[in-house]
Amino acid sequence: MPIKAQNLEEALDRIGFGRGSIVESVLTTLNPDGSVNATPMGVIRKGAVQLEIRPYKSSRTHSNLNRNPEACVNVICDPTIFLVTAFKEEKFDFSSPRFSHDNSIEQADAVVFLTMLKRKEIDKERSSFVGEASSIKLITESPTVFSRGRAQAIEAIIHATRIEYYLKNRKLVEAEDHVDRFNRCKRVVLKVSSQDSPETRTVKALERLIDLWRAQI
Numbered sequence: 001m002p003i004k005a006q007n008l009e010e011a012l013d014r015i016g017f018g019r020g021s022i023v024e025s026v027l028t029t030l031n032p033d034g035s036v037n038a039t040p041m042g043v044i045r046k047g048a049v050q051l052e053i054r055p056y057k058s059s060r061t062h063s064n065l066n067r068n069p070e071a072c073v074n075v076i077c078d079p080t081i082f083l084v085t086a087f088k089e090e091k092f093d094f095s096s097p098r099f100s101h102d103n104s105i106e107q108a109d110a111v112v113f114l115t116m117l118k119r120k121e122i123d124k125e126r127s128s129f130v131g132e133a134s135s136i137k138l139i140t141e142s143p144t145v146f147s148r149g150r151a152q153a154i155e156a157i158i159h160a161t162r163i164e165y166y167l168k169n170r171k172l173v174e175a176e177d178h179v180d181r182f183n184r185c186k187r188v189v190l191k192v193s194s195q196d197s198p199e200t201r202t203v204k205a206l207e208r209l210i211d212l213w214r215a216q217i
Contacts, residue, residue, distance in 0.1 A: 009048045011136045015075055015110055016145040017045040020194030023145040026085050027053060028072040028103050029064035036099045037064055038085040042192070043073055043145075049133040051114060054126050065129050069116035074108040075145050081107055102137075109143030112136050149193030153202045156185035160206045167213045179210065 017023060027041035037060050044052040051073060055061040065071060076082070080094040097105045104111040114131035122128050159182040166175035186203045193199045 008133050008136055011138070012045065012049065012112070012133065015112075015136075015143055016147060017043070017051070018147075018194060018197055019045050019047075021045065021147065021149060021197050022192040023147050024082070025145065026074040026076050026081055026097070026105060026108075027061060028074060028099070028105060029061055030068050030070070030103060031060065031064060032067065036103050037061065038074075038097050038099075038105060040082045040086045041073075046130055050117070050130055051112065051133065052128055052130045054122060054128050056126050058125075062127060065116055065119070069131070070103075071114045071116065071131065072102070072104045073112040073114060074105040075110040075112070075143050076105065076108050077144070077146050078107060081105070104137065109140040110136065110138050147192070147199070149189045149197065149199040152185040152188040153193075153199035156182050156189065156203050156206055159185065160210060163210055164213055167217055170217070172217070182206065182210065 022042045022044050025041055025043050026038050027043075028036050028038045031037050039059070039061055041053050041055065041061065044054075046052045053061075053071075055065070080092070081097055084090075084092055084094055084096050095107075097107060100106050102111075102113070104113075112133050113135045115134050116129050116131040119127055119129050159178045162178040163175050163182065166172070166178065186207065189199050189203045
């Protein structure tokens, strides 16, 4: 189901593109021979309908976008599609993505069609491409992006419940093991989620609780 232009901002909200947060997608671009290149790519929402990607200059995605400003942000929750597109030279017992006539991935839950507006260098290794959504195609009833931040925030909650239990029972070695695991989750959240996102607020609240629990030992 294609989304009309005036509803693109609302659709991005509904799919899960939080402003300022990095979400995971599989980006498709056109190769010089007309074939489709698919690769996992973090996407940052920069404005109402603007999305930013930051490919490495050595990547096929970077060269494709320099030549052709069109790209598809494929919203996919199936990890096997991320796997086979990330490691194209490997052989897996999973299906490869199938491509539609519009260069999107048939297995996607939703597709955001981008036209790149500007490019700038970030550093010696990467560039920033900012594109504007021209249309959105909803394929499943309730598509949503895969967010490492949201996933890690939930994982952090699980570790925090174990930390509280072990500290209350004076099992300090076990508690510190889960503190380490919590910190790994927190680092991912702070890296990929915006400061005012629910997941960032969640891990910061958990951090305060953990400090309080440790102080009571």
